[in-house]
Amino acid sequence: MPLFKRKPFELLELPSDLEPDELVYQIRFTKEIFRDYPAYLNRINLYRQRLWSCKFTGKANLTYEEALVSEKCATEKVQELPKELVAPALRIIQFSMLSLKDLADTIAKKLQDCPFVGAELLGRKDGDLFFCKILKVIEEGCDSVRYEVAWLDRYKKVVENTVVNREDLVCKKLPFSRQVLKSFVRESTYRGAPWVLHDKLARKHGISTNPPVELRSKVFVQDGLIVCHKKRRKTEEDENNSGMIADENEGDKSKDGPIKYPIDDMLVQPGSDDPDFTDRPHPTKDFKVPMDCFGDLLMVWDFCSSFGKLLQLWPFSLEDFENAICHKDSNLVLIMELHSALFRLLIKDGGKYLSDVENKVRKLKVLCPRIFILIVVRSFPINFLSFDLELLGFPLLTWVPLICRNRMFNINALCL
Numbered sequence: 001m002p003l004f005k006r007k008p009f010e011l012l013e014l015p016s017d018l019e020p021d022e023l024v025y026q027i028r029f030t031k032e033i034f035r036d037y038p039a040y041l042n043r044i045n046l047y048r049q050r051l052w053s054c055k056f057t058g059k060a061n062l063t064y065e066e067a068l069v070s071e072k073c074a075t076e077k078v079q080e081l082p083k084e085l086v087a088p089a090l091r092i093i094q095f096s097m098l099s100l101k102d103l104a105d106t107i108a109k110k111l112q113d114c115p116f117v118g119a120e121l122l123g124r125k126d127g128d129l130f131f132c133k134i135l136k137v138i139e140e141g142c143d144s145v146r147y148e149v150a151w152l153d154r155y156k157k158v159v160e161n162t163v164v165n166r167e168d169l170v171c172k173k174l175p176f177s178r179q180v181l182k183s184f185v186r187e188s189t190y191r192g193a194p195w196v197l198h199d200k201l202a203r204k205h206g207i208s209t210n211p212p213v214e215l216r217s218k219v220f221v222q223d224g225l226i227v228c229h230k231k232r233r234k235t236e237e238d239e240n241n242s243g244m245i246a247d248e249n250e251g252d253k254s255k256d257g258p259i260k261y262p263i264d265d266m267l268v269q270p271g272s273d274d275p276d277f278t279d280r281p282h283p284t285k286d287f288k289v290p291m292d293c294f295g296d297l298l299m300v301w302d303f304c305s306s307f308g309k310l311l312q313l314w315p316f317s318l319e320d321f322e323n324a325i326c327h328k329d330s331n332l333v334l335i336m337e338l339h340s341a342l343f344r345l346l347i348k349d350g351g352k353y354l355s356d357v358e359n360k361v362r363k364l365k366v367l368c369p370r371i372f373i374l375i376v377v378r379s380f381p382i383n384f385l386s387f388d389l390e391l392l393g394f395p396l397l398t399w400v401p402l403i404c405r406n407r408m409f410n411i412n413a414l415c416l
Contacts, residue, residue, distance in 0.1 A: 002067030056183040074183040084116035104181040122170040288326045311341040
């Protein structure tokens with residue numbers, strides 16, 4: 001079963017009161033059934049997120065289906081482990097405190113020194129090494145073990161059968177990798193450090209499920225499962241701390257010392273001189289320009305503020321820019337400086353800007369015509385503006401739709 005955020009995930013049980021002709025929604029790879037389409041859709045979206053991991057290989061950032069395929073492949077590889085080595089490997093795994101890598105190395109080393117029935121290896125005969133196959137393990141006393149082997153020729157045909165000692169056998173490299181052993185360990189256990197076998201698997205191979213003496217002070221049995229004392233103590237401490245009041249928690253934090261930054265934004269405490277933001281401020285609509293033009297106003301002001309150094313402009317506030325745009329009596333210095341800076345930049349370009357526009361190689365280099373016309377047509381007389389635009393290579397009639405759309409001038413004024 002794939003793990004959700006590295007933790008076991010339980011599937012939903014089938015509804016008990018389903019009708020034979022009832023229309024339901026079923027998830028193909030989990031066989032879960034839903035009557036409600038939004039619930040079905042939420043569960044499908046959860047399975048499609050890359051929050052799942054393979055239980056046997058430990059691969060993370062998988063979808064549920066990808067984790068299922070990974071577990072299936074890992075199970076097939078685990079079947080490569082000979083049946084004669086399953087019980088010895090399980091005995092090594094049970095209640096081991098080693099890491100997964102060290103445990104796999106230990107199993108590989110011990111199994112390599114443990115010949116089993118059906119294993120093909122090298123044996124010493126008449127001073128030379130020949131291929132042989134173990135037919136039977138003969139136990140003679142507590143520590144004495146002999147093996148009945150069949151000697152093979154180069155065509156893997158049996159030549160003769162003899163009984164040899166353990167010292168006469170030379171074990172080859174194991175026919176499976178360390179990764180197979182790691183998958184076998186994960187598949188056989190339900191927890192690690194200490195690694196504990198599933199009860200059914202332990203009883204099948206006659207392996208004790210009682211913790212050894214040296215681990216009884218570290219683990220205990222709860223609901224039929226082995227649990228570490230550390231986790232139990234941590235759970236009890238969490239329950240006790242949950243009943244403490246907020247003042248005591250703040251006192252404990254102050255005793256720990258100064259806060260080390262950076263920290264999460266939600267953990268930052270307000271200062272003594274900070275305003276008290278109890279209510280969310282309401283958006284204001286008190287502007288001098290129409291609301292449908294305020295976005296353009298803000299865009300132009302942000303452009304001038306961002307590239308003020310390149311345009312050689314002094315910084316100015318949005319409020320000053322709004323007042324200058326809405327002023328109709330005379331041409332203000334701010335607007336004139338903006339026009340002068342933009343024209344100066346275009347003239348210094350040396351014709352490259354205009355050639356790019358004519359060839360349609362790329363978009364406008366400095367600013368688009370919509371932003372440009374919003375600034376320029378505000379202050380200059382139309383005849384003076386047309387002269388400058390035609391001097392720079394912009395036909396006047398191409399600007400008519402933009403000017404009319406922004407309601408700066410009417411069409412009659414432009415035709416003068």
